[in-house]
Amino acid sequence: MVRPRQISDEAILDGARECFLEHGPGVSTVAIAQRLGVSQGVLFQRFGTKNELMLAALAPLERPGWTSQLESGPDSRALPVQLREIAAQATDFFEEIVPKVAVLRGAGIEPKSVFRDSDLPAPVLAQRRLASWMRHALAQRRVRPCDPDAVALMFLGSLQIRPFLAHVARDIGPERETYLDHLVENLWRMIAPDSKDPTDA
Structure with missing residues (x-):
């Protein structure tokens, strides 16, 4: 038996x-x-x-769940509100995977092994979906002309760096919520439509 x-x-x-x-x-x-x-x-x-x-x-999940909502583009709410929501969800994701990836890399395990069950590494998938979300916003003239891929990479990079620094050092400056508020505020200043165009503020 x-x-x-x-x-x-x-x-x-x-x-x-x-x-x-x-x-x-x-x-x-x-x-x-x-x-x-x-x-x-x-x-x-x-x-x-x-x-x-x-x-x-x-090993992180191959498809970060928070990015699924990005595929259909922005909803009817103000874009800064949606960007702040995305920032919080992305930060939760990075706070979870950064320490895990650090341990795996410390063991000499290559990223392709970490993301072996996915066609794309989770952070790359997140960047592409966010860029697609930005393209929808651009097509709707809810942001000024910009490069959606560059904006998505800049935004996610700014979100990822804080969990990374928190992993290697304790004193990393502003508290999480304050940092996210300032990040979204400054990003919006860069991509907000001109006053003569439809506004989302």
Whole structure:
């Protein structure tokens, strides 16, 4: 008779994720097993190697859910309101994946392995969808003439840098909400339509 599993794969991944994020890629599988209260052999039986365990625990989702709403373009609300909403959702995403990617890179795992289940890395997909959103806004004359790809890259880059700096240093300047408010305010000054055009303020 087969003995029932005493711990689920999900519980193993949760515990391993905590260990990797707390201690980095050098944490031993012995330490992970001890935290979980299982033998080291259980980890290898379920996931094969330490790197496979690390990938399963830390690899980001291939399609960031917050970008799905961007495909249809802006809704009827004021664009600054929508940009602020996008900024918050993107920041949540980057705050989650930046520490994970840092651990994976520290282990020598290439980005193509991190995003192995996706046609495009998640940040690239986010940039393309945001650029598409900007093209819709441009076609509706709700922003001034601009390069949607450049604007999307600039916006997401500004959103990604704060979680990155927070990962390597504690004192990173303005609080999150203040930073996002200022970022959107300054971006809007750059892309807001001329006064003679339809306004979204």
